[in-house]
Amino acid sequence: MTRTTTTATGIPVRPEVQRRILTVLVASQILSGAGLAAGVTVGALLAQDMLGSTSLAGLPSALFTAGSALAAVAVGRVSQARGRRPGLAAGYLTGAVGSAGVLAAAVLDQPALLFAALFVYGAGTATNLQARYAGADLAAPAHRGRAVSTVLVATTLGGVAGPNLAAPTGHLAETLGMPHLAGPFILAGLAYALAALVLAVWLRPDPLLLARALAEEEAAAADAPAGPADLPEGRGGVALGGLVMVLSQLVMVAIMTMTPVHMHDHGHGTAASGLVIAVHIGAMYLPSPLTGWLVDRLGRLKVAAASGLTLLASGTLAALAPGDSVPLLALALALLGVGWNFGLVAGTAIITDTVPLATRARTQGLVDVAVAVAGATGGMASGIVVAATGYPALALAGGVISLALLPVVAATARRRP
Incomplete structure (x- = not known):
């Protein structure tokens, strides 16, 4: 109505x-x-x-x-x-x-x-x-x-x-x-x-x-009860939306945190690394109107899958880019920001769709705790990984981890009537 x-x-x-x-x-x-x-x-x-x-x-x-x-x-x-x-x-x-x-x-x-x-x-x-x-x-x-x-x-x-x-x-x-x-x-x-x-x-x-x-x-x-009747589906929506945002945050923070260090080790100054991070932050937020339109037009699941693929492209490019190439690293970090944006908007929409109003705000707060912990984990682990294996390994691992979104999204799409 x-x-x-x-x-x-x-x-x-x-x-x-x-x-x-x-x-x-x-x-x-x-x-x-x-x-x-x-x-x-x-x-x-x-x-x-x-x-x-x-x-x-x-x-x-x-x-x-x-x-x-x-x-x-x-x-x-x-x-x-x-x-x-x-x-x-x-x-x-x-x-x-x-x-x-x-x-x-x-x-x-x-x-x-x-x-x-x-x-x-x-x-x-x-x-x-x-x-x-x-x-x-x-x-x-x-x-x-x-x-x-x-x-x-x-x-x-x-x-x-x-x-x-x-x-x-x-x-x-x-x-x-x-x-x-x-x-x-x-x-x-x-x-x-x-x-x-x-x-x-x-x-x-x-x-x-x-x-x-x-x-x-x-x-x-x-003359009907308010809210979704299928509680397991609601829980599944929280799990899916939370996973999309948690993995996006984990991968984004890990690669972002160590990129300036990687650039410094290859002789770049703070101006160059600052430019790359500025491009990254812009890519995190500026595409939001387009992302929102895509989420509404194409569906939450397709944009969530696009998040995983974009993060994979970012990690692969960051791993393969020469350390002295500011343009390629900037492009990799731009893709990293866009992939994170896809995941955040799609995940937020999924959770809002599936959580009943009676528990919505509390559930959203708990999901954001998981997102914050994922960011902290990515930031702390990134230094350890780079010290042990190097920046390319970290970037490629982040891209591969983001692929975990694809089978989950595919399974959810198959269960939908």
Whole structure:
């Protein structure tokens, strides 16, 4: 049934509400993207500067990931109980508190406080990803891929602006009597706080709560119970969608993490490796509108399979590319970003399709924990693999691992009526 009027309880029609919700989410994602990118840009450098050593400079990345994993559970549970608006706003506010803690640690020169604050700051990362689910809550099944991609691509705008503001915010920090490297965390704290404010004030009606109300109303009108009747299929959807995102994240982080090291070992400077990583990040988010259209038009399973094939192409090219070839490595990392994007959008749509509204937010939070753990595992294991066998072996192994998606997708397609 197509809904063209307000519901009996006065709830606005779904298309107008969905447009408003996407607008608010895009605004918050631009802000949070700036906060995320600004902090990540200098986190390792700040740790290295405070400790006077590079031995623990990689710890900030691990702390971001650990903090984001815990926050994904918390945001999911709050959203499940009270709606997306309080869940997402609380997550961004926690990220702002973490940013303030980093500033305090920099001023007081307290490394222990820095690491604790970076763990809290990781909540912003988790919330930034969780927002994509809010975009899909009210979307029609035929448009869920595009709704998810709209929220994702907005992160790119802030993600590009954040690192470019590192120098001006550094000068501001020095003016305020803080270390130069603390400056981006001023931006991060303000950006996260503003993102929380935008959501708290304007994300009304709450998309998840409204989706539940509409589902209950439709079920009552049809005199049938709300939600999917086939629970095993729902669990299978969670497993499939989670596997797609977990493998995409594992392979992407492993290859991405060691590419700058590989380039450095072949004599490239930070400008060259920075260019390759910039191409990679752009490929992670900018194709989102096209990916969303493909997910809706061709189907979730076909795009999930395309994710595995694209990641295989990326790993193979990265393994075979000469170490002195910046263009080929940039192309390999671009394919890596596109493959990850395919997996994230398709996996998100699969989970949203198959999880009942009654448990949707909590389940999505748990899936994102698995994604965060996969990223941490890929990052930590990549260094060990490269030290033992070399970068080409790591890249090729990542591509081969991604092929595990194909038989699972094929088996799921065969089971479908």
